[in-house]
Amino acid sequence: MLETMLSGQLLFAALVTGSVYALVALGLNLVYGTMRMLNVAHGDLVMLGAYAAFWGFSLFGLSPLLMAPVIALAGAAVGVAMYRMLFRKMLGKASQSTAGKVESNSLLLFFGLSILIQNSAAFVFTPNIRGYVYLDAVYTLGNVSMTVNRLVALLVAGTLCVSIALFLSRHVLGLAMRAVIERREAASVVGVDVDRVQKLSFGVGFGAAAIAGVLMSMLEQFSPFSGFPFTVAGFVVIILGGLGNITGGLLAALFLGFIETYGVALTSANLRSVLLYGSFVVVLLFFPNGLLSKRLIR
């Protein structure tokens, strides 16, 4: 048992799971952080990203990895368009007193969008299970065997998460986003273009979801109804990390990846949900605002 626990195999599995969770949750968190909108259709965007990679690969033989930036840009464009056509108009028309209502109603709006996306995808793509074989060679380093597509998923998701975290802490636009996340009204008063930040959040959030979908399609099979579990995982991560807290979300994703892998190794696979949601409840009991609450960061 000790040998298993100390093996790099489990560490690799935990990092792959955690990094994909982190990327999924990151997009969700950006949209929530800047606009307080819970995008319950987020997992469905992941699913659409997976289909884009699948069709590109199946019909035209395009490498999913090379297609990933294009698919991410397309996802970002959809996000920006959706913000412009739907949410900006709603938020813009809303007075100060009704803005909160609009934000809470966004939950229902996204829920409707989720159902619409799922069933449209089922109609257009058929509900058949899809998947493809890509970079499935196994690379062995020491005593750790790694399927190349899982290694690539880890590297891409990890790099993107770190890059976005750096962007938020170093770039002027990223700092503006953080300002809106942490002090929305104050940011507006000191001249931050809140509308631009919100648009950017939608773009980055949707783009991140699309890339997560590309990575997911390389690792597992999917169907039009595969998005919901990603939405749930994303919500667990961002609540655990602190709603709107990007760094906390990244740490929470890794925490869940480790719980899922090492927890199962120590107990039983059958206890996966108990471990995941049990640790979720326990953490929230002691840290109601998430693992890294804003109070702790400062």
Add this chain to the structure above:
Amino acid sequence: MKLDGTFRRQAVIGLAAAAFAFSAGPLNAQTGNPLRIGFSMARTGMLANATPSQMNTYELWKEQVNARGGMNVAGVKRTVEFVVYDDQSKPEQAVRIYEKLITDDKVDLLLAPWGTPFHIAIAPVLEKYKFPLVGNTAASVALRQVKPGYIWFTTSAIPDRIGKELTAMLKQQNVKSVAVLSNVLPFTKEIKNFLEPELKSAGIEIKVSTEYPPNIKDMTATLTQVKQAKVDAVLALAYPGDSVLYAKQAKELGLSQGFQFVAIGPSDAFFPKVVGKSSADGVVTIAHWSPRPEWKGSQAFYDSYVKKFGEDPDFLNSALAWMSLEILEVAVAKNGLNKEGIRATIAKDTFETINGKVKFEGVQNVITPTAFVQYQKGKLQLVWPSSMATSKFAPKVGW
């Protein structure tokens, strides 16, 4: 009551949506005087991805029947039209749909929905209205508790029989030790419950026995344990989703057992596409059909399915669906639309199908043997039992 503007708009939109929903009616309903055959199918919801192989088979059958002038209804040919509703992957919805199909749509015949819970759920409706239905994609020992009369189950893939036959096959392959990994969903859990006592009584050591939830995302810890146990065979009692996860991670960890059994998933065309042909090759799974010269129409069914859909049929579910249609055709040709006549024929006669002879005792098909197929050079071959094998079992070499 005075409505404010927003509420009025919402009410109008809601009413319009409701009107649309109710007026939409059956997905394929048409007017005219063809033979109307109704069923529900999970077109949306969590089970929707499991149903295409059955739905495709129904569509193929309708196309072929209509191409030859229609279904023989006691000597009169009538073209076939489907009345299909989406049961949204909910058995309780299927119950309402079948009641509606019988009482409101007044369909002439019924076909089966997808999956065991749906078959069991609609059985009382069939009993109530004395409307016969030949089931297909249902497999559980619980089916034997269904009151015989108006529903029959064509499959021989019943968990207790699977336990016995799989053990016999392992014994024949001189397997001394196994690892049993089971999804906790009902069908695979049932197989595990019947399989493990059989293995023990046959003297096969179960070195690893573990269960996992349907939403499992990573099997590294479990498969590392399996690898360390150095067993002769791995019996992955998986559903389609985790069958792919198992195959991919078994490849990553280099599980080298020559006997790799994966319960559900590999019989469907998606499996080799998602895991790769080399990974699929050698995997043994549950199915009791394959094209055989002895089974009239089996090769023709396979060829026409591949021609229409560009992929193999599911060797379990598509074959079962086709068998149920063949049985219904014979009963209707003999009795017309007389429900009692159809019921009596299905209950008593022996039918020639693409899977050989079928005869029911109570609700069960008592002729078709429980069997297993194996991917060999990209094709599924019947490898067990030897009496109907199309090829010999070959140990899996690598992934």
